[in-house]
Amino acid sequence: MANIIGYGTHLPYYRIKLEEIAKAWNRGGGRGEKTIPAPDEDVVTMGFKAAQGALAHAGVSVANVGAVYVCSLSSGYIENSVAAQIAYALGVEGNVNCTDLGLSARVVTSALQACVDAMAAKRIEYGVVIASDALTAKPGSDAEMTSAAGAAAFVLGAKNGIAEIFGFGSHTTGFIGRYSVEGDSPMLDDERFVMKHGYLEHLSRAAQALERSTKISSKDFDRVVLQAPDPRWPARALAKLGLTPEKLVSIGTQVGYTGCASFFIDLALALEQAKPSEKILAISFGPGGSDALALIVRENKKPIKPLSEQMAPKEYVSYTTYLRYTRQF
Amino acid sequence: MILVIMHKPPQWRIARENARLIGYRCKHCGFVEFPEPRKICKRCRKPSEFAELQMQPYGRVISFVVQHRLPEGFETPLPLAVIDLEGGARVYGQMTECKPDEMKIGMSVEAEYRIFYDDDGLHIYSYKFRPRRSESM
Ligand SMILES: [Zn+2]
Numbered sequence: 001m002a003n004i005i006g007y008g009t010h011l012p013y014y015r016i017k018l019e020e021i022a023k024a025w026n027r028g029g030g031r032g033e034k035t036i037p038a039p040d041e042d043v044v045t046m047g048f049k050a051a052q053g054a055l056a057h058a059g060v061s062v063a064n065v066g067a068v069y070v071c072s073l074s075s076g077y078i079e080n081s082v083a084a085q086i087a088y089a090l091g092v093e094g095n096v097n098c099t100d101l102g103l104s105a106r107v108v109t110s111a112l113q114a115c116v117d118a119m120a121a122k123r124i125e126y127g128v129v130i131a132s133d134a135l136t137a138k139p140g141s142d143a144e145m146t147s148a149a150g151a152a153a154f155v156l157g158a159k160n161g162i163a164e165i166f167g168f169g170s171h172t173t174g175f176i177g178r179y180s181v182e183g184d185s186p187m188l189d190d191e192r193f194v195m196k197h198g199y200l201e202h203l204s205r206a207a208q209a210l211e212r213s214t215k216i217s218s219k220d221f222d223r224v225v226l227q228a229p230d231p232r233w234p235a236r237a238l239a240k241l242g243l244t245p246e247k248l249v250s251i252g253t254q255v256g257y258t259g260c261a262s263f264f265i266d267l268a269l270a271l272e273q274a275k276p277s278e279k280i281l282a283i284s285f286g287p288g289g290s291d292a293l294a295l296i297v298r299e300n301k302k303p304i305k306p307l308s309e310q311m312a313p314k315e316y317v318s319y320t321t322y323l324r325y326t327r328q329f
Numbered sequence: 330m331i332l333v334i335m336h337k338p339p340q341w342r343i344a345r346e347n348a349r350l351i352g353y354r355c356k357h358c359g360f361v362e363f364p365e366p367r368k369i370c371k372r373c374r375k376p377s378e379f380a381e382l383q384m385q386p387y388g389r390v391i392s393f394v395v396q397h398r399l400p401e402g403f404e405t406p407l408p409l410a411v412i413d414l415e416g417g418a419r420v421y422g423q424m425t426e427c428k429p430d431e432m433k434i435g436m437s438v439e440a441e442y443r444i445f446y447d448d449d450g451l452h453i454y455s456y457k458f459r460p461r462r463s464e465s466m
Contacts, residue, residue, distance in 0.1 A: 013426045013459075038426055039404055040443040042452055048442050080451075089348040089442060089454070313462035315426075 002116040005161030006058025007268045009152040010049040011310045016322045024319040034256025037134045037149040043072045046151035047132030053304040058155035062091040066124025069111035071101045071131040071260035106286030108263045126157045133259030141185040148256025152264030167294035169210030176287045178229045206290035221281035223270045227263040353379035361418035386440040388414035395429045408432045425457040437461040
């Protein structure tokens with residue numbers, strides 16, 4: 001189909017321990033930590049950084065990039081193109097297809113499909129697919145424990161590369177689950193209901209669709225990436241998909257939920273860890289459903305800024321600094 | 330580094346240089362102008378003949394000051410530094426993600442594309458510098 005020939009990620013330098021948030025609101029829970037964007041970071045700066053790393057990793061000249069896709073739930077704009085701003089800063093301009101996607105974290109796989117299709121149609125030689133989010137939630141809300149920031153990008157091309165995307169499967173319904181209204185925190189009324197009838201149902205149906213199109217059983221994949229609005233959910237979905245816990249690749253409990261970027265960051269981590277000939281199953285999830293993606297790894301090529309190295313340099317901030325940095329005043 | 334508003338005409342003219350770290354090197358003396366070439370070179374005073382230069386994002390701090398009082402919108406105390414970029418360009422810029430006591434002459438920094446300010450809700454970007462905290466970072 002198409003190959004991932006380069007990838008890049010960006011994690012903010014600042015972190016807050018979840019116990020710090022739990023303590024501020026006198027509530028339980030709070031294991032793990034999450035990223036906080038620096039006061040001068042947003043989806044443009046983070047997406048740019050990730051894409052710049054991905055292009056350098058791929059060794060592709062910006063003159064040969066024919067399409068840029070940006071997935072985000074948190075640009076803050078109703079009208080403005082984040083994709084065009086990132087593309088321009090990268091040096092990608094002129095006869096270039098430029099697309100902004102949002103409203104569901106699941107659009108990451110829609111963007112990958114669109115890019116693969118554009119290459120199959122021989123309309124473009126290389127495409128860059130970017131996911132970037134700086135999610136916020138009202139102080140004291142449930143979503144405050146997960147909303148985080150980060151970005152990741154993939155460069156796709158026809159030439160041989162790091163991994164080949166060889167299958168897609170989808171399960172689309174009208175199920176919503178978690179949603180957000182402009183200016184308000186994300187809403188997720190009944191977590192158990194959304195988990196059972198939303199998350200597990202859509203993930204497994206998308207995986208079944210992928211099994212039918214690739215003739216490969218989910219059990220035969222070596223690594224799995226699962227997108228979820230709560231970093232604790234993927235571990236609970238494994239049994240339903242017939243997968244063993246060691247196959248799950250996720251840094252959600254150390255980073256938090258980064259919206260669209262969560263899927264790409266975990267997929268990038270899987271590529272950092274995977275050995276040639278391993279197969280990766282990656283399933284997105286957001287309002288409307290799930291898409292499953294099958295990849296086969298061809299090469300383990302160290303990225304410009306590996307996630308393993310980005311996890312170490314960090315600074316923990318207090319709850320009040322966190323509120324100030326994320327403009328919650 | 331200079332302030333630019335990229336959606337307004339004079340600033341749109343230098344948007345490309347500003348977003349992509351493109352400078353202009355004087356063909357007579359090697360001085361690098363950023364983001365816009367002048368009619369006369371600031372250093373050698375000869376009429377300009379500039380060649381476009383893709384500046385490198387890595388450099389070293391030559392000197393710095395720490396600003397404690399700045400208008401609203403700035404994180405203070407804020408280190409401001411003179412930086413020599415690899416490949417030869419001397420720039421003056423804001424530091425980011427950096428406490429004053431981390432600043433040292435000679436420290437390695439990386440140029441980072443960041444929000445410079447907010448213009449009626451529109452984020453305006455330019456380059457700042459942050460300490461390099463590991464080999465690849
Ligand atoms: Zn000169």
